[in-house]
Each structure stands twice: as C-alpha cells, then as structure tokens.
Amino acid sequence: MRYAIRKLVTMILTILMVSLLVFLAFSIIPGDPATQMLGTNATAQKLEALRAQMGLDRPLLIRYLEWVKNFISGDMGISYSYHVPVRQMLYDKLGIMLTLTGLSFLLIVLLSIPLGILTAKYYDRYFAKAFDVLNQLFMAIPPFFIGILITYLFGLLMHLFTPGGFVSYKSDPWGYFLYMLTASFSIALPKAAMSMRLLKNSVLSEAKLDYVRTAYSRGNRTNQVLYRHVLRNALIPVVTFLGMTLADIVAGSIVIEQVFSIPGFGRLLITSISNRDYPVAQAIIVIIAFLVVVINFIVDSLYPLIDPRVKKDEQ
DSSP: OHHHHHHHHHHHHHHHHHHHHHHHHHHHSSOOHHHHHHOTTOOHHHHHHHHHHHTTTSOHHHHHHHHHHHHHTTOOOBOTTTOSBHHHHHHHHHHHHHHHHHHHHHHHHHHHHHHHHHHHHTTTSHHHHHHHHHHHHHHHSOHHHHHHHHIIIIIIISOSSOTTOOOOTTTOHHHHHHHHHHHHHHHHHHHHHHHHHHHHHHHHHHTTSHHHHHHHHTTOOHHHHIIIIIHHHHHHHHHHHHHHHHHHHHHHTHHHHHHTTOOSHHHHHHHHHHTTOHHHHHHHHHHHHHHHHHHHHHHHHHHHHHOHHHHHHHO
C-alpha cells in the first residue's frame, strides 16, 4: 500500500510541476496573443483593453492558480483563434490520439512477445537468424520513413487505402479503423523489433542461470521451464521498455500524424503554437504529460506483480 501511495504522490507532483513549467514557458516566450489577434496596427488602448479582457494583465501566479483550478474542473479556457471552448476542440482529437496509440501498442505487443519467445527458444535455427536481420533493419529505419514506404506501397501502388484520405469514425468506422491501423504499423514496427530483441536477449540470459538448471534437474520440460520460470523474470526489462514505448507513442506520434494527414493532437498543437493560441497548446501538452505520467505509474505498479522482490525492496 505504501508503495502505491508513494508512486501516486510522485505522479501528482510531477503533473503539477509539468503544468507549472508549461504555463511559465508560454508566458515568457516572445509573442503577444493580443497583438496576434488584433494585428500590429492595433492601438495601445485596444491592446491594453484586450489583454485585460483575456486576463493577461494580472500577476502570473494568480493566473496560474486560476488556470489549474479551472483545468481540474474541466474548464480548459477559450481558444484565442477559434473562440470556442478548448475542451470542445480537444474531444475528437483525443479520441484520434488514443486510437493511434492503442493500435500501435497492441501491434507492438502482438508482434514482439510471441516472436521474441520463439526466436529465443529456437535461437540457433535459420529462421531465428533471419529475424535478427529483419530486427536490425526495422530498428534502423525511423517510423516516419516506414510511413512513407507504407503510403507509397500500399496506398499509391496497391490502392489499399487513399493516402491523405482520412475519414472520421462517425462517418465510416471501418474506414477509420483501417486508416489508423495503417498509420499504427509505421509506429509499431521499429518498436516491435526493439522489444522482440530485448525479450530474446533477456530470455537467453535468464536461461543460463542456476535456477534454470535446477528446474531441468527436477524433470521439467523445456516449455515448463520457459513459461513458468524463465519468462516471468525475463519480462521485467521488457515491461519497462513497453511502458517507455507507450509513453513515447503518446508524446511522439506528431510526425506520423503529419505523414498520414491525421487531424490529431499533433497538427492542432503545431497550429496553436504558430497562432499563439496558448490555451489550446497548454491543454494539449498537459494532457499528453498526464497520459505519460499515468502510463509510468501503471508500469511501476506492475513491477510488484511480476516480481515480488520489488515490493520487498521498496518496503
């Protein structure tokens, strides 16, 4: 219980620190939202009146505390550019980001775990060595380039989907799923290759330890030793990597959104920063940070379940 409480407190403090840094960053960077909205030819009186209306003339700490209070209650402010509630703007975008993240992570797990176990179990076979070559290849290619290759091969040559033809899940759920699945493969393939290699090496390292020889001496078969003993210990570094990977997908899918013309958080964040639309940009960054911190919290909470020794060390 103390382990979980300590991790929860750390998570809350981290989110508050991120929100403070984000708010400070957008408050001190060059560029005035009032000037952006009225133009450089606006009079000083109009600029001052607009700043007062937007609350930009109040002390920084007061503005931050009010922003945090409103954010917790679900009020993320009003967009400077679109003049609509930020929460309304982010609702559909959040669904797109979660779909892309969830599909990518699911593909990583489905590809890397079985193949990692298989190549570790038959590490001296030719097909396992062939997978090692493919691993090196996919790890060396960045996701955006894989996205370009997928777009060219399956979109332009094979016409399995229309490049740039994003469709909403409201109008075509199946087309939306297929389009997001295609983009998810671009993110998943390099990460799956890394995870597969990590799991294979971890299994092979565990297989050399004394407790494995003891398990064999008691008459256990290879599959029994692998799945009951070796795999549980070998999964610890893989779980850590998968947690980092999931957080990386949440924070790093912006480029893939641009490659596949997906109207998610990435495009909106870039547009908001360019237009000095700080309420939108701040909300997006804080939401992404919140998701990353929650993912890390969940991963930390899984350690005692996988390896009880972690819980004992923390007590």
